Amino acid sequence: MLDDIDRKLLGILSANARISLKELAAEAGLSSPSTAERLRKLDERGVITGYTVDVDPRMLGYTLQAIVRVRPLPGQLHIIERMIQEMPHCVECDKVTGDDCFVARILVRNMEELDGLLDGIAERAQTSTSLVKSTSVKRRLPALLP
Amino acid sequence: MLDDIDRKLLGILSANARISLKELAAEAGLSSPSTAERLRKLDERGVITGYTVDVDPRMLGYTLQAIVRVRPLPGQLHIIERMIQEMPHCVECDKVTGDDCFVARILVRNMEELDGLLDGIAERAQTSTSLVKSTSVKRRLPALLP
């Protein structure tokens, strides 16, 4: 699927996606054109889905982070999903198996704001909220299998 | 804190962090040197913490994604945290308030692999696992406050 060089490229990019092609090529032990071609193919194959910037939420004024499990009341699932998607405070949400249909990551400025958000869906869903105290594992790539 | 141009730069970068400085400047309506200087400062201030590549886990052979809540048994918290951190299948983990101490996102190739991982910590922690059926909100930036 991926060869050693592809894995190396992904590893380097995951640490710094804005590295120049030249440096990337040098670190991977390849020429720039070959490196560019490999990136193009990883993109084309859908292995690489994008390049993004990581931002410190606190520096944007978001001092509180919460993981909220959402259990929509009967008949409310689709409305709730749409409400979550349109909530700019939600930065990540998965639909999962089990009683809790959704697990969402929410950023807020303070408790009042969190309270307000949860109140906004309280009529249509039950929620269980855990506040994030610290991050044990910062988002990273999984092991790149051979 | 951030002005309109900074917010614009972050927005553009979150959609494509490998855009050239020149294009970035053009899209933001700024000169390249000013754009470079602003990026440098966003970095320096800790607003931007890095640039990463997004990868489709399925393209790496990880067909199953799970959100696992982990409740360590008394006295096992630190060992469990270390075990999670050293687990290459864990791509994200937060320490949270409440009975469940950790919420981890796990990638595996199949059910057997997930079962094996959970077995590996079963002596030291209780776990509640939800399988991810779909992604309602792909990781994104929150609203950039004025």
Added chain:
DNA sequence: GATGAAAATGGATCATA
């Protein structure tokens, strides 16, 4: 597929507003 050289493009610096 990968490479090396040439053409095209982009980035960093500096003087200036």
Added chain:
DNA sequence: TATGATCCATTTTCATC
């Protein structure tokens, strides 16, 4: 603090292996 001009570095293309 932003800009435009300059020079230097990088990226892309293409012919070749």
